[in-house]
Structures are given as structure tokens and as C-alpha cells.
Amino acid sequence: MTTVPHGTTPAALDKALAAFTAELGSDAVIGEPSALREFRDPYTYLESDEFDASAALLPTSTEQVQAVVRIANEYGVPLSTFSQGRNNTYGGSAPRLRGSVLVNLRNMNKVLEVNTDLAYAVVEPGVRWFDLFDALQAAGGDLWPSIPDLGWGSVIGNSLEYGIGYTPYGDHARNLCGLEVVLPDGSLLRTGMGAMDGNVARHVYPHSFGPSFGGLFQQSNLGIVTNAGWWVMRRPETYASCWARFRGYDALGKVVDALRGLMLDRTIESLPLLNRGLEIDENGAMFLDPEGEGWSARFALYGRAAMVDAQYAVVEETLRAIPGVEVLRRTFDSTDLTGPANHDERVQRGIPDMDLLDPGMLPYGEVTGHLDFSPVGPNTGDAVVRVEQLIRSLYVRHGHVQVNGLYLMPRSALHISTTFFDPRDEEQTRSVYDGYADLVREVAAIGYAPYRTNLQHMDLVAEQFGFGDHAQRRLAETIKDALDPNGILAPGKSGIWPRRLRDGV
Ligand SMILES: Cc1cc2nc3c(=O)[nH]c(=O)nc-3n(C[C@H](O)[C@H](O)[C@H](O)COP(=O)(O)OP(=O)(O)OC[C@H]3O[C@@H](n4cnc5c(N)ncnc54)[C@H](O)[C@@H]3O)c2cc1C
Structure with missing residues (x-):
């Protein structure tokens, strides 16, 4: 029925x-x-x-x-x-x-343009990370996309959701430049400079004359985006995939502060991801260890070989000064597609894969459910440790195991913790979703809210944005x-x- x-x-x-x-x-x-x-x-x-x-x-x-x-x-x-x-x-x-x-x-899945000189592509909504990667390779391989951890999603859907990748272009919403949008009455809008017929800056200049409306269509319900310009990165001469490994919250705070300094002075321009509970064995294969105390940070350096060597020397000196921190890198010629062999090396090079859904790694195999809790806060060691410890204690209180992902931007930290469950088990699934509501309320009490959420909790998360008697919600409703x-x-x-x-x- x-x-x-x-x-x-x-x-x-x-x-x-x-x-x-x-x-x-x-x-x-x-x-x-x-x-x-x-x-x-x-x-x-x-x-x-x-x-x-x-x-x-x-x-x-x-x-x-x-x-x-x-x-x-x-x-x-x-x-x-x-x-x-x-x-x-x-x-x-x-x-x-x-x-x-x-x-x-x-089925709207064409890459409409690749502009190698200006480093952008124009894509339809069905274009996946795999498709964009292939199109950029077919155009000569001089452009690299920033990509999320899974290659099957779409460039436009992920970017409209404020999705994240791991190169210097990892804040995907910022790569959108010039949207074509069907409005709720069926009329067509082009945002930015595209609002002028034939404007030649449509996909290269992010603003408009007067207000810029691109942001209205992100995480919203005000239009259907039918194509968009999307900025990509110029292929560097060399690429180094780097890791730092350490244990415990004390080192975590110090590593976060050190990475922030290295990001703000632009020694590191990629967006680092720190993990607890996701380990890599000596063959490069990932495995889950939610009870483990070991943290790993992955980040990357890009540029001329001499520059990458110099940047790595600064990174190594800074991070090794923290007791217990181990730092390593693997460096690749940027034309080498097969050298980057494990997921971390590929994802920071813009080569999409599906490794993180490998059923062999997940507790309930292919059907394993994931629920991500993704509050955002400031990128300082003290703040990060405080909220990471709080989130962990809440999962323990609920009896749920979790792995922590901590995604760093120069000024902000996205705390993305994942818990796994069996969606065939109604009680277990309900308990995980109920626990999430508790997490939202507990972190709101110290000034944190998710940057993105699931269907079940959209109203609850929106409710936390209450400033000015819900001024933001009232404006959104008026529009x-x-x-x-x-x-x-x-x-x-x-x-x-x-x-x-x-x-x-
Ligand atoms: C193991 C795992 C790893 C993940 N890693 C990452 C990661 O590294 N980075 C990350 O960002 N996410 C990650 N995710 C979350 C998610 O899988 C990805 O963000 C994924 O790319 C989103 O799906 P999509 O691109 O197909 O978007 P869609 O599902 O197509 O779109 C997402 C939403 O955007 C809106 N939307 C989509 N298209 C349009 C349109 N044309 N017009 C108007 N509105 C539209 C809709 O509200 C839609 O629900 C991960 C998830 C898992 C399970």
C-alpha cells in the first residue's frame, strides 16, 4: 500500500x-x-x-x-x-x-566542464566522487579533488550538507561556486555572478553583486540544485601522507594545540583527522579497537619536494617535542596513482575508495548500522579534551561502544564519534538513537551542537539554536x-x- x-x-x-x-x-x-x-x-x-x-x-x-x-x-x-x-x-x-x-x-550525472587552468569542474548532482576523479584523470590528471572517506556519495549532496574532505580543499561547502537551483515555484535561479546572463566569472568568483544566495540552499529545503561549479586543487609536485601516534588525553591536548599552530601558520594546509578506536595494522589494513587508548592523527603535506621536506622537518620537530608522540610520513611523486596503497594515503590524495565499509572490519558485517554524533567546538587542546572525555563518559553511561573521529580545521574541531549497532535488532537500535538525544542535550549545556544530524534528531538539534527566541528558526520559516x-x-x-x-x- x-x-x-x-x-x-x-x-x-x-x-x-x-x-x-x-x-x-x-x-x-x-x-x-x-x-x-x-x-x-x-x-x-x-x-x-x-x-x-x-x-x-x-x-x-x-x-x-x-x-x-x-x-x-x-x-x-x-x-x-x-x-x-x-x-x-x-x-x-x-x-x-x-x-x-x-x-x-x-541520472543527472554529467561532469559538464573541467577547467584545468582555473582548477574547477562543473558537475550535475548525480556525479559521484568516483566520477569526478575519473573525469579529472581523463582531463590530464593535473587536478585533484578533495574527497570524503567514502567514494560513492555525490559532490553536490555532500557539499550541500557541509561535508568534509582531507586536502586543503576539505571544507566542501566552500568549494561550491555558482549554483543552478530550481526554486519551490519551479523557476530557475543562478547564484553568484551566474545571476547575470553570460557572466564569465560564474564559477571562479564566489560572491555576487548584492547579497549572495548560495548559502540559502545548504542543509535547507528552499531549492533543488541542478548543477554547480566546484573548486579543486592543482596537482602538487610531491605529496607526503603523514601520521602522528600517541596515547592518552594529555598527549591529545598537546597534539591538538601543536596542530592548530601548524595550521594557522600554514605549515599544514590539509585538514587533519584524529582517531581513537580505528587502528591500522602493519599491512595497512584498518581494524576497529573501540576500547583502545591509542590515537592516530593523519594529515598531509603538498608542494615542491624541497618545500615538503622543509615543512615536514618543522612538523616533526614540533610534534616530537611532545612526550610519547611518534611521527612518520610516506612521500609520493604526485603522478604515482598506485603508490598510495592504504586508505589514508589515498583519501588525502583524492583517490576515492570504499574501505571504511569493508564488512570484514565492522561488528555486524555488511548490515552494521552507524550513528555519528558530530558536535563542533573550538580547536584548542583544553576544549577538545574536555568534550571528548564528556562524550566518551556518556557513551559508557549508555553502554554503547564508540570510535572517536576528531576533524580539525584551523579554528574549529568537529568531534565525530561513531557507535555501531545491529539494525535488525529493534531494541538495540532504539537505545542508540535514544542515547543520541541525551548526547545532544548534555553537550548543549556546555555550548556545543552538531553541525549535521540524522532525520530522527533534526527537530531536537534545531531546538538548541534558541538565541533571540529562536530568531534563526523564525527567519528560516519566514523565508x-x-x-x-x-x-x-x-x-x-x-x-x-x-x-x-x-x-x-
Ligand atoms: C563510514 C562513513 C564514512 C563517512 N565519511 C564521511 C566523510 O569523510 N565526510 C563527509 O562529509 N561525510 C562522510 N560520511 C557521511 C556521508 O556518507 C557522506 O557525506 C555522503 O557523501 C553523503 O551522501 P551524498 O553525497 O550521496 O549526499 P545526498 O544523500 O545525495 O544528499 C545529502 C542531503 O543533501 C540535500 N541534497 C542533496 N542533493 C541536493 C540537491 N541537488 N538539491 C538540494 N538539496 C540536495 C538533501 O537534503 C540530502 O538529504 C560518512 C559516512 C559513513 C557511513
Whole structure:
């Protein structure tokens, strides 16, 4: 039976599905519940229907996306967009509002341009990290993408979610330059300099004349992005993949302070990732050891060989001055694609892989559920140690094991802890999600909030942003109501509900 969204009648949904089919063709409309299972959030309880979609549409052009939005308005049917829909641990492809129709952009997957001189690409939403990497290689290999740890996601979806990678271009939202967006009324907007027909700076200058609207479409429900410029890095002469290893919170605080100094003076321009609980054996294979006390920091250096040697000498001297810290590197010629053999070496070189989903490494094999808790705070040793210890103590209180990932930007630290569970086990899954709510409240008490969250907790996280009697939420709702008066785009995304659903769903 079709899942009808709250606020929509079954008859209106049927009419909308018929109109979508007339517009896109029957092959591009998936309504069969068994076929829709592919788009579930894989990390919710296996039998749950809480975030089921009613259908999925596969448009192939901007014009088709515009037609879909107009039909949705006509019948009052909510849409939920994804690009690749691999947003696993933050909801996968599933809609926040049960019964929404998914707009699946996987078939809009062309790399529209690679500009080697100016180091950018223009991509459609379905372009995966694997596809971007291949396109840059085909264009001569002089450009490297920053990539997240898994290669199957999309450049646009990940960047709109403020996703992260590990090169100097690792803050992916900042690489977006010039979006093309279908607005909730079906009209088309180009952001930045692209707002002028034929403007030649569309993908190279990030601002506009007057206000810049690109940020309105990040983690929001105000438009559907149909292509975007995306900045990439120029291939350096040499690349060094580096690690520091140490044990205990005392060393952690000192290493964080040292890395911040090295980032602020631009000795290290990559974005370091520190881990506890994820180890690498002598063959480069990863394994989980959630009870372990060992930390590893990975980071990278890029540039001319002499520069990389000089930077490494400074890094080594600074980090080795901290008792118990071991530092090592492996250096590669930048044209060497096979030398970077393990995941850390590849990901910091922009070579995508899927190693982190290796079922052999995960406690419940292929079905293993992950829940990431991702608060952000300042990048100082004292602050980092305090919140890492608090988070760990909360997991212990709940009886959940976790691995810590600590992602450093020059001024901020993203504390991304992951707990693993078996989504076939309802009680265990519920306990992990309930525990997360507790984590949100406990860290809010000391001024921390997640930068990104899962479907279950969007309202709770939005609730923490209460300054000025929820001034931010009220502004978001005002914009939502003005742009999307029928409330059809992703109701509830990031805790932003359209007027018609604000009394609860
Ligand atoms: C083991 C593991 C490792 C991970 N490592 C990382 C990591 O290193 N870095 C990282 O950032 N994440 C990481 N993630 C989280 C997640 O898997 C990735 O961010 C992934 O790239 C997101 O999926 P996607 O790119 O397919 O985005 P999508 O699922 O396509 O999109 C994400 C969201 O963005 C919005 N959206 C998408 N496309 C559009 C559009 N065209 N218009 C308007 N809105 C849109 C929607 O709200 C959608 O739900 C990891 C997850 C796991 C399980």
C-alpha cells in the first residue's frame, strides 16, 4: 500500500503520480514498495516504516525537475531531494516527512566542464566522487579533488550538507561556486555572478553583486540544485601522507594545540583527522579497537619536494617535542596513482575508495548500522579534551561502544564519534538513537551542537539554536513560507517546517 504523506490526500497523491509519469515516463517513476526499499535509511531499524517514501522520481534534466516541482505544487505533494542519497548516518536517501516523493538525481550525472587552468569542474548532482576523479584523470590528471572517506556519495549532496574532505580543499561547502537551483515555484535561479546572463566569472568568483544566495540552499529545503561549479586543487609536485601516534588525553591536548599552530601558520594546509578506536595494522589494513587508548592523527603535506621536506622537518620537530608522540610520513611523486596503497594515503590524495565499509572490519558485517554524533567546538587542546572525555563518559553511561573521529580545521574541531549497532535488532537500535538525544542535550549545556544530524534528531538539534527566541528558526520559516507557500520541498529538513505542518505531523 502506498504511504500517503501527512497533509496530502490519497487522491491528490494518485493524481500527482499520474502527472509525474506523464511528464517523465513510467520508467522514471518508482512506486513499487519493494523497489523503494533501496532508498530506506539503512541505519534505522530494518522493519521500521517511519521514514518510508511513497515514490521515487528519476528526472534527467533541469527542465524535468522544474516540471516535477510544478506538479508537486499543483497537488500539494511533498518532495524530498537527494543527489546520490548516500548520506548514511545522517538519513541516507530517506525523507524527513514520511510519504514524501523522492527526487532522485542519480541520472543527472554529467561532469559538464573541467577547467584545468582555473582548477574547477562543473558537475550535475548525480556525479559521484568516483566520477569526478575519473573525469579529472581523463582531463590530464593535473587536478585533484578533495574527497570524503567514502567514494560513492555525490559532490553536490555532500557539499550541500557541509561535508568534509582531507586536502586543503576539505571544507566542501566552500568549494561550491555558482549554483543552478530550481526554486519551490519551479523557476530557475543562478547564484553568484551566474545571476547575470553570460557572466564569465560564474564559477571562479564566489560572491555576487548584492547579497549572495548560495548559502540559502545548504542543509535547507528552499531549492533543488541542478548543477554547480566546484573548486579543486592543482596537482602538487610531491605529496607526503603523514601520521602522528600517541596515547592518552594529555598527549591529545598537546597534539591538538601543536596542530592548530601548524595550521594557522600554514605549515599544514590539509585538514587533519584524529582517531581513537580505528587502528591500522602493519599491512595497512584498518581494524576497529573501540576500547583502545591509542590515537592516530593523519594529515598531509603538498608542494615542491624541497618545500615538503622543509615543512615536514618543522612538523616533526614540533610534534616530537611532545612526550610519547611518534611521527612518520610516506612521500609520493604526485603522478604515482598506485603508490598510495592504504586508505589514508589515498583519501588525502583524492583517490576515492570504499574501505571504511569493508564488512570484514565492522561488528555486524555488511548490515552494521552507524550513528555519528558530530558536535563542533573550538580547536584548542583544553576544549577538545574536555568534550571528548564528556562524550566518551556518556557513551559508557549508555553502554554503547564508540570510535572517536576528531576533524580539525584551523579554528574549529568537529568531534565525530561513531557507535555501531545491529539494525535488525529493534531494541538495540532504539537505545542508540535514544542515547543520541541525551548526547545532544548534555553537550548543549556546555555550548556545543552538531553541525549535521540524522532525520530522527533534526527537530531536537534545531531546538538548541534558541538565541533571540529562536530568531534563526523564525527567519528560516519566514523565508520558507515566502518561497514555498505550499510547503512542498523537504518539509522538516533541518527542523524547518512549512506553515501547514508546523502544528505537528
Ligand atoms: C563510514 C562513513 C564514512 C563517512 N565519511 C564521511 C566523510 O569523510 N565526510 C563527509 O562529509 N561525510 C562522510 N560520511 C557521511 C556521508 O556518507 C557522506 O557525506 C555522503 O557523501 C553523503 O551522501 P551524498 O553525497 O550521496 O549526499 P545526498 O544523500 O545525495 O544528499 C545529502 C542531503 O543533501 C540535500 N541534497 C542533496 N542533493 C541536493 C540537491 N541537488 N538539491 C538540494 N538539496 C540536495 C538533501 O537534503 C540530502 O538529504 C560518512 C559516512 C559513513 C557511513
